[in-house]
Amino acid sequence: MAEFVIKLADERGRVQQQVQTAATAEELRVRFTHAGYHVFSVKERGGSSRRKTKLEPFLIFNQQFLTLIRAGLPILGSLQMLAKAQKNSNFAAQLDDIAARVKNGDSLSAAFEAQAGYPPMYTTTLLAGERSGNLQEVLERYVAFQRVSLSFRKKLVASLIYPCVLMVLVTAVMVFLFTVVIPEFADLYNQLGNKLPPLTTWLLNFGTWLRHNFLWVALVVLAIGISFWRFSVSERGREAVDGLRIRLPLIGNIWLKYQIALFSRTLSTLLAGGLPLVPALETAARSITSRKIAKGVVRSIETVREGQGLSDSLTATKVFPGLATEMIAVGEQTGALPAMLNSVAEFFEEDVSTALTAALSLIEPVILMFMAVVVALILISLYLPIFSMGAGQTGQ
Structure with missing residues (x-):
């Protein structure tokens, strides 16, 4: 025990x-x-401190595990072989523990669930495969699911790289201007002793203050960032951050559609693996990040248990888009719910990709325009006294 x-x-x-x-x-x-x-x-108990397994190495492990099972090797021998081949010491230790549990009589799903860091969908999929006797088939479906998820995630990350780099560069330029360039102009104008325009005076005072207090400002920003992170990982913070993320213009709708796509593909994979609808919904709810959608799915489980259709139950939550519930209703009526859920996932993934591309095409010019306006204002403020002195000398 x-x-x-x-x-x-x-x-x-x-x-x-x-x-x-x-x-x-x-x-x-x-x-x-x-x-x-x-x-x-x-x-x-005591296993929660272990680090989570990254998606890409986990996918490679499952591909290798599936290949060994297809070749007819026993599960225990396959686990022991893959544990020895792992370069990640944490992952290798977990596989050794899993192999030991299987050797002592635990099921494969129970051995993986006893570890920390593995997605609930994976252990539930293994359990469904063990109960149905089709472990190889459900593993094939899970590997296919992982490939699609990883590919889509990489595409999203690649789309966000340029705007993030642009934001970092804008921040670096602003810091350089306010901590290096502006204080140098302040020293120059102090030596000249001329009366300066109000905008230039304010800018020089702010630049000088920031240069002398930059370390304190950085520490305050760091403290705020750490406090926000600690709040965001708490139960209350996750709900607040998720609610804020969904309400954001442009990005909120994209995030909501991405979570719907993830839920649909997860549920499709679980149902295709032979898992009943209610346990599949419970696992799918734990597999998605959005607290709002997860709570909506949990609420729908009760009505599904009472005999109501999945599409009607999801519609009653007022979280899922009408198009998604209509497609699910068609899947229920035709007896092809897993295939229709897969179609819902593909539709929303394509929609997310298109919407994200459009949003980024708007965000990038806005960042560049903001940077251009700020730099122009700074340069005008700094050189305005020089222009004034030149005009005064010309008039004399």
């Missing part, structure tokens, strides 16, 4: 965390699910 930390919610929606004893994490999850609780996560 082992101790597990279980995070769950009761019928009133109150979230709590308990330490319970069970043979496996899956046994504990089933016990509380049958008791009427919604289980968010089950982790072995």
Whole structure:
């Protein structure tokens, strides 16, 4: 028997965390699910400090694992072989622990769930494959899902690189102007002793103050950044940040569609692997980042349990776009729900890609225009006294 930390919610929606004893994490999850609780996560006590496995190495591991299983090698031997081949010591240690658990009689899904850092969708997919006897087939579907997810994520990151680099350059130029260039002009004008325009005076005073207090300003900005990060990883902070992100112009709608696409593809993969609808919805809710959408999915689970259709349940949450629920309704009526969910994911992924490209095409000129206006104002303010002195000498 082992101790597990279980995070769950009761019928009133109150979230709590308990330490319970069970043979496996899956046994504990089933016990509380049958008791009427919604289980968010089950982790072995003391294992939460391990680092999360990165998506790309995890994909490579699953491709290799699938290849070995296809070749007829036993699961235990495949795990031991892949553990020895891992360069990442943390990942290798986890695989060694998984192999030891499997050797002692644990199921593969329970052995992975006892570790920290693995997506809930993966352990649930393994469980579905073990129960149906089609582990190889569900692993193939999961690897295909991972490939698409990784490719789409890389495309999004690549789209955001240029605007981020541009923002860094703009910030660096501003810091250089205010901490180096402007104080040099302040020294020059102090030596000349001429009366300066109000805008130039304010700019020189601010530049001089920033140069002398730059370290304190940097420390304050760093403190604010750390405080925001700590707030954003808390339960209340995640909800606040998610709500703010969804309400942002342009970006909010893109983020919402991306989460809908992720949910649809996750649910499609789980259903195609043979998992029943309610457990698949519970896993899909834990797999998405948006708290608003996850809560909407959790609310829909209750009505699905009562016999209502998935499309009607998702529509009642008022979170999912009408097009998504209409396509899901067609999938339910035709008996091809996994395939239709996959189509929903493909549609919204394409929509996200198009909308992101359009948004970035607007953001980049705005950044450049902002930089041009600020630099122009600074230069005009700095050189205005020189122009005034030149005009005065010409008039004499």
